[in-house]
Amino acid sequence: MSIIPKKSWVLLTMILVALNACSTIPANIPANQPPIVILPPQPLAITPSQLEVLMQYYEYIRKMPATELVKEHDKAKQNLILAKSDTTRAELALLLILPNTSFRDTGAALNLLNEFPKDAKLPTSMRSFKHLLSALLAEQQRINGSVNELSQKLKEEQKHSEVLKNQIDDIKNMERNLILRDKP
Numbered sequence: 001m002s003i004i005p006k007k008s009w010v011l012l013t014m015i016l017v018a019l020n021a022c023s024t025i026p027a028n029i030p031a032n033q034p035p036i037v038i039l040p041p042q043p044l045a046i047t048p049s050q051l052e053v054l055m056q057y058y059e060y061i062r063k064m065p066a067t068e069l070v071k072e073h074d075k076a077k078q079n080l081i082l083a084k085s086d087t088t089r090a091e092l093a094l095l096l097i098l099p100n101t102s103f104r105d106t107g108a109a110l111n112l113l114n115e116f117p118k119d120a121k122l123p124t125s126m127r128s129f130k131h132l133l134s135a136l137l138a139e140q141q142r143i144n145g146s147v148n149e150l151s152q153k154l155k156e157e158q159k160h161s162e163v164l165k166n167q168i169d170d171i172k173n174m175e176r177n178l179i180l181r182d183k184p
Contacts, residue, residue, distance in 0.1 A: 050086070
């Protein structure tokens with residue numbers, strides 16, 4: 001019935017006895033001394049990087065209701081005044097670029113990012129994130145400028161179109177009046 005033959009059992013038993021014999025029990029342990037317990041090493045606590053903390057903050061504020069966002073914005077402004085750290089500057093910049101908020105200001109966010117001290121020892125990931133966000137905000141400002149310029153031109157063209165339409169209507173009225181006057 002056994003899958004393992006008897007010779008294997010004997011060999012396995014001999015190996016276990018030999019291994020057990022290798023472990024020694026100290027003979028001269030005082031009776032009043034507690035046994036020494038060796039604990040496994042503690043797992044390394046990996047602290048999140050500055051960029052990870054910032055992204056967690058973004059996820060936190062992204063899900064906030066509008067009323068709470070206003071309070072968070074005010075708190076972030078106060079934190080920046082009190083402690084002009086890289087983290088508080090970046091947090092306020094993230095708040096300023098949130099869509100559909102009353103305080104959205106990409107220009108101010110871009111200024112905050114550009115005000116990072118040049119000699120700041122930012123981690124590579126944070127420096128790359130700053131450059132990426134700055135480039136995106138600068139491009140967004142350029143596009144917004146183009147949109148505003150095109151909107152202005154569209155309004156001017158609409159006014160010009162309205163003037164031309166009024167002139168055409170005036171000419172039509174003059175023709176009707178001439179035709180009615182010439183009819184007997």
